[in-house]
Amino acid sequence: MSTDFTYDLTIHHAPDEGGHFLANGTLFGGSFAAETLMQPLKEIETAFFEAWQDEAFQQERLSLLKHYAGRATPLYHAKRLSDELGGAQIYLKREDLNHTGAHKLNNTIGQALLARRMGKKKVIAETGAGQHGVATATVAALFGMQCDIYMGREDMRRQAPNVFRMKLLGANVIPVDSGTATLKDAVNEALRVWVANCEDTFYIFGTAAGPHPFPLMVRQFHTVIGQEARAQCLAQAGKLPDVAVACVGGGSNAIGLLHPLQDDDIRLVAVEAAGCGLETKQHAAALCKGKAGIIHGSLSYLLENDEGQVQPTHSISAGLDYPGVGPELAAMMESGRLDVDSATDDEALAAFQTLTQVEGIIPALESSHAIAAGMRIAASMNPDQIVLVNLSGRGDKDLGTVMDKLAEDAKEGDQ
Amino acid sequence: MSRLSDVFARCKSNQRAALVSYLTAGDPDLTSSELLLNTLADQSDILEIGMPFSDPMADGPVIQAASERALASGTHIQDVFRLTAQVRQQHPDLGIVLMGYANIPFVIGFENFAKQAVEAGADAVLLVDIPPEEGHICDGIFQKHGLDRILLLSPTSTEERIQLVCKHASGFIYYVSLNGITGANMGDMEAIQQQVNHIRVHTDLPVCVGFGVKTAKQAQEVGHFADGVVVGSHFVNTIPQNISNAEAINDALKDAASSMKEALEA
Numbered sequence: 001m002s003t004d005f006t007y008d009l010t011i012h013h014a015p016d017e018g019g020h021f022l023a024n025g026t027l028f029g030g031s032f033a034a035e036t037l038m039q040p041l042k043e044i045e046t047a048f049f050e051a052w053q054d055e056a057f058q059q060e061r062l063s064l065l066k067h068y069a070g071r072a073t074p075l076y077h078a079k080r081l082s083d084e085l086g087g088a089q090i091y092l093k094r095e096d097l098n099h100t101g102a103h104k105l106n107n108t109i110g111q112a113l114l115a116r117r118m119g120k121k122k123v124i125a126e127t128g129a130g131q132h133g134v135a136t137a138t139v140a141a142l143f144g145m146q147c148d149i150y151m152g153r154e155d156m157r158r159q160a161p162n163v164f165r166m167k168l169l170g171a172n173v174i175p176v177d178s179g180t181a182t183l184k185d186a187v188n189e190a191l192r193v194w195v196a197n198c199e200d201t202f203y204i205f206g207t208a209a210g211p212h213p214f215p216l217m218v219r220q221f222h223t224v225i226g227q228e229a230r231a232q233c234l235a236q237a238g239k240l241p242d243v244a245v246a247c248v249g250g251g252s253n254a255i256g257l258l259h260p261l262q263d264d265d266i267r268l269v270a271v272e273a274a275g276c277g278l279e280t281k282q283h284a285a286a287l288c289k290g291k292a293g294i295i296h297g298s299l300s301y302l303l304e305n306d307e308g309q310v311q312p313t314h315s316i317s318a319g320l321d322y323p324g325v326g327p328e329l330a331a332m333m334e335s336g337r338l339d340v341d342s343a344t345d346d347e348a349l350a351a352f353q354t355l356t357q358v359e360g361i362i363p364a365l366e367s368s369h370a371i372a373a374g375m376r377i378a379a380s381m382n383p384d385q386i387v388l389v390n391l392s393g394r395g396d397k398d399l400g401t402v403m404d405k406l407a408e409d410a411k412e413g414d415q
Numbered sequence: 416m417s418r419l420s421d422v423f424a425r426c427k428s429n430q431r432a433a434l435v436s437y438l439t440a441g442d443p444d445l446t447s448s449e450l451l452l453n454t455l456a457d458q459s460d461i462l463e464i465g466m467p468f469s470d471p472m473a474d475g476p477v478i479q480a481a482s483e484r485a486l487a488s489g490t491h492i493q494d495v496f497r498l499t500a501q502v503r504q505q506h507p508d509l510g511i512v513l514m515g516y517a518n519i520p521f522v523i524g525f526e527n528f529a530k531q532a533v534e535a536g537a538d539a540v541l542l543v544d545i546p547p548e549e550g551h552i553c554d555g556i557f558q559k560h561g562l563d564r565i566l567l568l569s570p571t572s573t574e575e576r577i578q579l580v581c582k583h584a585s586g587f588i589y590y591v592s593l594n595g596i597t598g599a600n601m602g603d604m605e606a607i608q609q610q611v612n613h614i615r616v617h618t619d620l621p622v623c624v625g626f627g628v629k630t631a632k633q634a635q636e637v638g639h640f641a642d643g644v645v646v647g648s649h650f651v652n653t654i655p656q657n658i659s660n661a662e663a664i665n666d667a668l669k670d671a672a673s674s675m676k677e678a679l680e681a
Contacts (some may be wrong), residue, residue, distance in 0.1 A: 031548055032545060033544060034544060038572075097636045188472045302518075306523075308522030
């Protein structure tokens, strides 16, 4: 369904001038960046606000979202799944049907248009699961830009199909070996490269984190998710959802879904990766288990020790395997507007299988965390209530991981 | 007068630029680090003591690896303070700058951090990822404890930013000579000199130049127009090149530092 949708282009709940989101006396966000990046960041901020007010920019962006990405994405009533659970009705926002198979393209289309407007010929990006890398490589191909993607070597192994897709699209994929060789290290490396090349290079940041204006900008490009879902739910179910659920790594799909719903009477739930369990050290649940910290340019929640050293994380899904979280989500949690929940590797894997078998939809492992929590929440509610779950991406990229994990579990079961 | 201004006054009277040296505390291990920091301090006017951090976003591979070695060998922030105090004890006139990333003082608390830094004998703090815009979280506290806050300027800094940074900085201005990370190749010397002269229009603070100074010749050239020359990766590099032999590292570091010092005195 690719009907015309009217988006609200007003910027609601803007941060202060410095990009801070105030909650409980703490200024989340900001620009904790090296001096060399301060001016390039200011230039992006100015260009973004100008572009956002520019009708031609918005027309081109919305036209690409419609005709290239395939928006609006459907809202699907997962009736069989809902019936099986016997609780609330589960509605899935089908971001997996967005071109390239995840919500990520909403943001890369916006930032690539901005990069072109600013006269930048080259784009760089970090990626974890590879979805943002693919979405960046895609728009780079579309706009004829040179593209370098930084990816932790461990993630390249976990998400090999996406590495191949990026290469096919003409991007260079540069392995990152430092630190834990995952998403946070890819961000470090992309930041280093950007510092040295900020004059001709645009850093397409992949999540609603990083220094100002990235959290604001990425959010604005993703609010199409929540705006559509809100209207679609009203149209299809005749009312708003009672609960809205999204998975959180850095938090771009979550802020995109939840931000436009925050002024409604809807319970908002962010689902983090509990990995092997929140009681272990093997998880990536910054909101559930972290505390305030400064990383990658902003003040937010962070998994760190008592001396501020960032701690290694674990999740079965590369896209959630990140020790930080976007500052606005941290502020929303701090102010009590956002509830946090989590799903373990095993719960996500079970949800992955359930959705596949009951609805014929293979979700990304990241999104499977939201499905797992959404199912759990729905089961405790009444059939006349609605749980909206963001199905942020499709699971083709994860087939290798799931295959290995299921084989491993079967082997353990035999013993 | 603060100890840092004494250092620059002394260098000025000797008609030479200050040698500002960097090593990461705890690299390659705590015992060797005490020796190495003191060796480097012997040859330097100002010593920047790096606080190892898990995610050194503004550093090149050499200093990243230094942070990893220091953390792997069990360096905690208390060790950084202890090493600082040991250097201070042996070098009463040395300028000491604690250098690193925001998250460490933020998490242990800026007040707590500042108090211990002063007790250990530090004169100033350089936090790479706290630009003047975010100084609200620490400036008041550092000021109260008499710690200078070193701020950076770079080739991307506009006129407006130069003014902003000069207004908030104390101790000295650290001019990053290139758009890049520590240890990269040095930019064009003439352009650097022009920028330094330009910064001086806005401030009476000493201006030191760093990022990319690797040879004695470069140090000498920079020393002709800057108040201080910062050498980091070049010194840190002596550690992996002689790893597992503390004495060899110490000799290599001593040589590297004394040749830089001589270049500035020449």
